[in-house]
Structure formats: C-alpha cells, structure tokens
Amino acid sequence: MDLNELQQLSTWLKASGLGCLELSRPGKTVKIYVSTDLDVEVIESSDVEVQTKAVPTRSSLIDVKTKIAGIFLPTHPMRETPFVSVGSRVQANSIVGLLKIGCIYSPVVSSAAGIVRKVKANSGDLLGYGETVLTLECECE
Amino acid sequence: MRLNWIKQTVMHQERFSPKISLLGTTGLLFEAPGEMDLHTQRRIWWLANQVTGWPGVQETVPGMSNLMVIFVEPPGDLIDFQTRLVETWKNARELVIEGRIIDLPVTYGGDFGPHINDVIAHTRLTIEEIVAIHTEPLYTVFALGSHPGYCYLGGMNPRIATPRRKVPVLGLPGGAVSIGGAQTGVSASAGPSGWNTIGHTDMSFFDPKENPSALLSPGDMIRFRAERIIR
Amino acid sequence: MIEILSTAGMASVQDIGRDNYLRYGVGNAGAMDRVALIAGNILLKNQDNAAAIEVVIFPFKVRFLEDTVYALTGADANAEMDGESIPPYWVRQAKRNQVLTLSAPRSGARVYLGVAGGIDVPVVLGSRSTQLRGEFGGHQGRTLRQGDLLPVGSAQHPKSVGQANLGPGFGIGPPQISLPLGDAVGPSRTFVRVLPAAEYEYYEEESLDLFWSTDWKITSQSDRYGYRLAGNTLVPKRDMELRSHGIVPGVIQVPHNGQPIIQLRDAQPSGGYPKIGTVIEADLWRLGQARPGSFLRFVETSYEDALLASHAVRDYLNRLRRLTDLYDLCGAQI
Numbered sequence: 250m251d252l253n254e255l256q257q258l259s260t261w262l263k264a265s266g267l268g269c270l271e272l273s274r275p276g277k278t279v280k281i282y283v284s285t286d287l288d289v290e291v292i293e294s295s296d297v298e299v300q301t302k303a304v305p306t307r308s309s310l311i312d313v314k315t316k317i318a319g320i321f322l323p324t325h326p327m328r329e330t331p332f333v334s335v336g337s338r339v340q341a342n343s344i345v346g347l348l349k350i351g352c353i354y355s356p357v358v359s360s361a362a363g364i365v366r367k368v369k370a371n372s373g374d375l376l377g378y379g380e381t382v383l384t385l386e387c388e389c390e
Numbered sequence: 391m392r393l394n395w396i397k398q399t400v401m402h403q404e405r406f407s408p409k410i411s412l413l414g415t416t417g418l419l420f421e422a423p424g425e426m427d428l429h430t431q432r433r434i435w436w437l438a439n440q441v442t443g444w445p446g447v448q449e450t451v452p453g454m455s456n457l458m459v460i461f462v463e464p465p466g467d468l469i470d471f472q473t474r475l476v477e478t479w480k481n482a483r484e485l486v487i488e489g490r491i492i493d494l495p496v497t498y499g500g501d502f503g504p505h506i507n508d509v510i511a512h513t514r515l516t517i518e519e520i521v522a523i524h525t526e527p528l529y530t531v532f533a534l535g536s537h538p539g540y541c542y543l544g545g546m547n548p549r550i551a552t553p554r555r556k557v558p559v560l561g562l563p564g565g566a567v568s569i570g571g572a573q574t575g576v577s578a579s580a581g582p583s584g585w586n587t588i589g590h591t592d593m594s595f596f597d598p599k600e601n602p603s604a605l606l607s608p609g610d611m612i613r614f615r616a617e618r619i620i621r
Numbered sequence: 622m623i624e625i626l627s628t629a630g631m632a633s634v635q636d637i638g639r640d641n642y643l644r645y646g647v648g649n650a651g652a653m654d655r656v657a658l659i660a661g662n663i664l665l666k667n668q669d670n671a672a673a674i675e676v677v678i679f680p681f682k683v684r685f686l687e688d689t690v691y692a693l694t695g696a697d698a699n700a701e702m703d704g705e706s707i708p709p710y711w712v713r714q715a716k717r718n719q720v721l722t723l724s725a726p727r728s729g730a731r732v733y734l735g736v737a738g739g740i741d742v743p744v745v746l747g748s749r750s751t752q753l754r755g756e757f758g759g760h761q762g763r764t765l766r767q768g769d770l771l772p773v774g775s776a777q778h779p780k781s782v783g784q785a786n787l788g789p790g791f792g793i794g795p796p797q798i799s800l801p802l803g804d805a806v807g808p809s810r811t812f813v814r815v816l817p818a819a820e821y822e823y824y825e826e827e828s829l830d831l832f833w834s835t836d837w838k839i840t841s842q843s844d845r846y847g848y849r850l851a852g853n854t855l856v857p858k859r860d861m862e863l864r865s866h867g868i869v870p871g872v873i874q875v876p877h878n879g880q881p882i883i884q885l886r887d888a889q890p891s892g893g894y895p896k897i898g899t900v901i902e903a904d905l906w907r908l909g910q911a912r913p914g915s916f917l918r919f920v921e922t923s924y925e926d927a928l929l930a931s932h933a934v935r936d937y938l939n940r941l942r943r944l945t946d947l948y949d950l951c952g953a954q955i
Binding site: 409411412413414415416417419421426438448449450451452453454455456457458460464466468533534535536537538539540542553554555556557558570571572573578579580581582584596598602603604 | 640641642643644645646647648745746752754755756757758816817818819846860862863864865866867868869870871872876877878882889890891892893894896899900901902903924927928931
Binding site: 325326328342344347350351355358 | 697704705706708709710711727728788789790791792793794795797798799937940941944945947948
C-alpha cells in the first residue's frame with residue numbers, strides 16, 4: 250500500500266463521515282484516523298503479530314475473529330433472527346454475523362465447520378481487527 | 391409554500407388564465423384556458439416546442455389543450471419557472487401542422503363495442519344516430535398518450551359526449567374506438583380503460599422497430615368509416 | 622446466461638425506465654423500487670441504469686450458466702444458494718451451474734436480482750425495461766417464463782471481474798434502514814409523502830381530512846400499473862370531467878367511485894380522472910415495496926421538502942458508492 254492509496258483512503262474516509270479505519274494483513278496494521286478538529290489525517294502503521302488461522306484439532310475450540318474493524322451486528326437489520334446463536338451448527342465459510350462500517354455490512358465468516366459454543370461479541374460492539382466474535386467447537390476429523 | 395400554491399391555483403381558475411399544478415417533483419401540468427379546440431391545441435404544440443429546449447426540462451408532453459412538462463432536475467425556483475411558462479404562453483403562436491389523412495373502418499357495437507348501450511342511455515340517441523355523428527367529422531390528432539401509439543382526437547360532436555366510466559375496465563382489446571367525456575380515440579393495444587368502448591378497428595398504430603414508432607403524430611387526421619353496425 | 626428454472630409469474634426485466642417517449646404514449650416502465658435497483662448496480666459496479674430481474678411472486682429460481690457476480694436488493698427473499706443463506710442487499714459470486722432460490726419475503730414486495738454487466742436484453746426506445754402494454758423491451762416484451770435464457774452483459778469495471786474471490790460477499794445498509802419514514806408501526810403500514818395536485822382543492826374539506834388521516838388499503842387489484850386503494854370515499858365538491866392530460870408515476874387519481882388509484886411505473890402516461898395528489902418521486906420506492914393487503918398513509922409535504930427528500934435518496938446512494946469503493950480497496954488489501 251503506497252502513500253497515494255493511503256491518501257485516497259483518507260479522503261474517502263472523510264467523505265464517508267467515518268472517524269477511523271483499520272486495515273490489517275498478516276504482520277502489518279494500518280490505522281487511519283480523521284481528526285475533526287484539525288482536519289488532518291493521522292496515519293499509523295505498525296508491525297504486529299496476528300494469528301490468522303486457527304489450526305483445528307479433533308473437537309477443539311476455535312475462535313472466529315474479525316478481519317476488519319466495525320460495529321458488530323449479530324442480526325441483519327432486515328431480519329429478526331440472528332445469523333447464529335449458541336448451539337447453531339455452522340459450515341466453514343458461512344456468515345455468522347456482520348461488521349457495520351458506515352453503510353457497508355462486512356460478513357464475519359466462520360473459519361471452520363462446527364457448533365457455536367459461545368457468542369462473545371454483543372450487538373453494537375465496536376470491534377477491532379482480530380477480535381473474537383464467537384467460539385466454535387470444531388467438528389474435525 | 392403550499393398555501394401560496396393553492397391560493398395561486400385558485401386565482402388561476404379565472405377563465406382566461408392558465409392553470410399550473412404540480413405532478414410531484416417529476417413534472418408539472420400546464421392547462422390552457424378556454425375551449426378545447428384546434429386553435430388552442432396549435433398554441434400548445436408551439437409551447438411544447440419552446441419549452442422542450444429549456445434547461446432542466448426532460449420532455450414536454452401535449453395533452454388536450456394542456457402540456458405536461460417533465461423535469462430532468464426539478465427547478466429550485468418553482469415560481470420563476472411558472473412565471474416563464476405563463477409569459478411564453480401569452481406570446482404563443484399557432485403552430486400549423488399539415489398532417490396526413492387516415493381512413494379507419496370501424497365495426498360499431500357488438501362484442502367489440504360493449505359500452506355502446508351506456509352511450510345510448512346517456513345521450514338518448516339511437517345507435518344509428520351515434521354512429522352518424524361519430525363518423526361525420528374529420529378528427530385531428532391533438533396529442534398521443536395513454537399507451538404506445540394512442541391518439542387523442544379533437545373535433546367530436548359534444549352531442550355524443552358520455553362521462554368516463556365509474557371504474558376502469560380491465561383487458562380491453564386493441565383497436566377499441568371509445569368515448570371519454572367530450573373526447574374520442576382509438577386504442578392501439580390491449581389494456582385497461584376508463585372510456586366507453588363503442589366499436590373496433592383493425593389498424594396497427596405502433597411498432598417500436600419503426601422510426602417513428604407511432605403511425606400517427608399530432609396534426610394528422612382520422613376519418614372513421616362505419617363498416618358495420620351491430621345492434 | 623441465466624436460466625429461469627421456475628417462476629410463479631410476473632417477474633420482468635427492468636432498468637431505471639424509459640424516458641423521452643411519453644409524448645408517443647409510451648409509459649416509463651422501469652423498476653418499481655428504483656432505489657433497490659440502483660443500490661444493486663452500485664454493489665455490482667454497473668451503470669446505475671443496468672437492467673435487473675424484478676421478482677414479485679415467489680418462489681423464483683435461477684441457474685447461473687457461467688461464473689457470475691450477482692446482487693440481491695429490495696425485499697429480503699431469504700435467498701439460498703447450495704444450502705447457504707444469502708442476506709438481502711448483498712453481492713456475491715455464483716459459480717457456473719449454481720442455483721439461486723428466492724422465497725416469499727416476510728415483509729416488502731419486490732426483489733431485484735442484478736448481475737455484474739447487467740441483464741443484456743436489447744435496448745428498445747432507449748431502455749431495457751419491459752413495456753408490458755406495448756409488448757416490447759425487456760425479454761421479448763413480456764414477463765419471464767420457465768426456461769427463459771437471459772444474457773448477461775460483460776462487466777464494465779475491472780473490480781467486478783477481480784471479485785472472483787469474493788467468498789461470502791458483502792452487503793450494504795438497505796434504504797428501509799437508512800431512509801426511515803413514519804412511526805414504527807410494523808411492515809403492514811407504509812408512509813409516503815404526497816404533494817397536492819391540480820384537483821386537490823375541489824374535494825370536500827372532510828374528504829381531504831380523511832385523505833391525510835386514515836389508512837388506505839392496497840387492494841388485490843394492484844400491480845405495476847397502479848395500486849387501487851380502498852378506504853373512505855373521497856367526495857368532490859362537484860363532478861369533474863377533465864381533458865386528457867399527461868400524468869406521472871405516483872399520481873393519485875380519484876375515479877367517480879371515490880376510491881383512489883395510485884398510478885405507477887406501467888401506468889399510461891396520460892389520464893383524465895381528477896388528481897388529488899402525487900406521491901413524491903423520492904418515496905415511489907416505498908410503494909414498490911408495499912404489498913397488497915397492507916395499508917398506506919399519506920403525509921402532506923411541500924415542494925421544498927420533496928426536493929430535500931430527493932436529495933436524501935441521492936445522498937444515500939452516493940454514500941453507498943463511496944463506501945463500496947473504499948471497501949473494495951480495503952478488501953484487496955486484506
């Protein structure tokens with residue numbers, strides 16, 4: 250990601266009325282803050298260690314984590330029932346919740362098939378990158 | 391704003407002022423004062439040509455002595471737009487169009503003229519008298535509307551005027567010759583209508599593959615010929 | 622190509638609609654919920670007026686005959702693809718031969734199935750919308766049938782091609798959430814704003830009060846042509862026989878029986894019944910999602926407020942555009 254892209258991102262951020270955006274990939278995190286007082290953008294970049302993949306073992310518990318920052322929604326706003334609740338059986342790559350970033354709904358995706366044992370995030374929680382949304386009991390061979 | 395608006399339209403009910411009303415923010419309707427005759431209609435055609443070029447105007451659609459103006463972008467200053475429209479109307483000239491004459495054979499009454507009895511009841515005329523009065527004039531196409539290729543005709547004898555139906559009729563076949571209030575026309579395709587259908591013709595009026603797509607345009611003329619009368 | 626595997630009827634190909642042919646008697650046609658159509662096109666990186674399938678009777682089932690990026694907007698049809706539930710206002714990828722099933726929504730009326738590149742039926746008189754009355758436009762000028770094959774246009778934006786790894790896709794905030802109107806009384810009542818029209822003041826004072834203050838039931842005789850409403854009888858001060866004049870989608874006519882009809886996308890572009898008001902353009906999408914059997918409430922508005930309402934819709938769509946661009950860029954970085 251180069252400086253131009255960062256500047257583009259921060260311009261859009263301001264236009265979108267968002268205060269902060271955090272982008273991550275393994276080993277790298279970029280946080281962009283838009284200051285409303287000074288009308289300047291602060292761009293932070295740091296090397297961090299992030300566990301991106303849980304290694305499943307037989308009947309192990311794994312955490313489903315966020316891959317982008319946003320406000321957690323367990324239920325789609327047009328629906329009444331949440332994507333999952335404790336006891337739900339989920340497939341790998343299925344949607345278990347949403348992260349709301351402005352008017353974007355980014356899916357939180359189950360990293361493995363299993364049964365939901367604990368939903369850690371609450372509706373409306375502002376979650377950062379890599380935070381645990383729920384814990385699955387993995388049904389692995 | 392709305393109150394002003396209503397006051398204005400009330401003022402405009404005076405016989406010699408045009409009436410302008412809103413169609414939401416999509417457009418507005420300009421209604422000319424006076425008779426629904428060819429002189430007024432020619433001024434409407436002229437007004438349509440003028441207003442089409444105005445900024446913010448998508449399309450102008452002539453009706454029977456009225457004009458619908460469709461906006462690309464609704465004007466920020468509505469009063470100013472209305473004032474310009476009225477000023478332009480005051481100076482409007484008659485646009486004379488030398489159109490073609492089309493002869494239309496019509497079967498009156500029967501299954502394809504299901505409301506002829508309502509016209510008989512309302513006018514207290516016989517079917518022969520109604521047909522004679524309906525086939526007599528050379529009608530001018532005043533405007534197109536209703537559905538693709540449909541022509542609103544001017545020149546009907548008011549003796550056979552019959553109010554529109556209380557409830558529109560669904561699924562009438564194309565080619566329906568009908569009377570609605572003081573107007574007459576021919577439908578170009580099957581569909582619903584609130585008019586009284588008195589007969590049927592087989593002419594095709596619209597083909598989207600042709601340019602122009604509509605067979606007739608304002609200024610053309612139609613003569614109905616009674617091919618058959620079913621009592 | 623998309624193959625229609627099953628349809629219960631009335632589904633049609635629609636874009637924003639057909640402008641500039643009203644004076645030939647050709648009505649607008651186009652999506653009943655235009656906001657949903659455009660939102661779908663934003664998700665797909667299409668032009669705003671790319672054509673989609675408007676579905677109104679369920680179930681509706683299609684097979685994608687090639688890898689296709691598609692979007693679902695409008696009502697929530699509890700869509701399913703290979704056992705996976707697809708949320709509303711969502712974009713994602715279908716692999717060749719995957720089947721998408723839409724079921725009856727619990728609320729809302731119309732679902733838009735759009736594809737990257739748009740449904741590529743021929744443009745007739747400036748639009749791909751189906752002109753049902755004229756029997757042209759859309760797919761062979763008619764509603765869709767089982768076995769119909771619809772061509773998909775080539776995606777214009779490089780991003781939509783690059784969305785091959787879209788995975789579960791992503792969604793956007795629906796206008797129902799972002800542009801709320803009226804008190805929260807549930808899905809059985811829809812509020813729409815109305816500007817008085819030419820014959821407004823020719824109605825009895827009491828009728829006008831009832832017009833604004835009571836529920837209007839959308840009867841079963843309601844479709845893309847118009848909604849016939851049932852409620853109190855609106856009484857004019859005197860009988861009116863008007864000269865035929867142009868009308869637009871949203872015009873509320875009152876035939877002699879005193880029960881209003883709202884003219885909609887497939888309505889004829891002219892009429893002669895008295896007009897009591899017009900549902901403002903910014904709220905027509907709400908009508909598109911109001912179901913027969915449910916109720917409407919008319920909210921009086923001013924021209925200025927109606928313009929502001931249009932701006933609010935435009936701002937919402939612009940916000941979607943900016944944020945989907947932003948999200949795509951982020952997505953590429955993750």
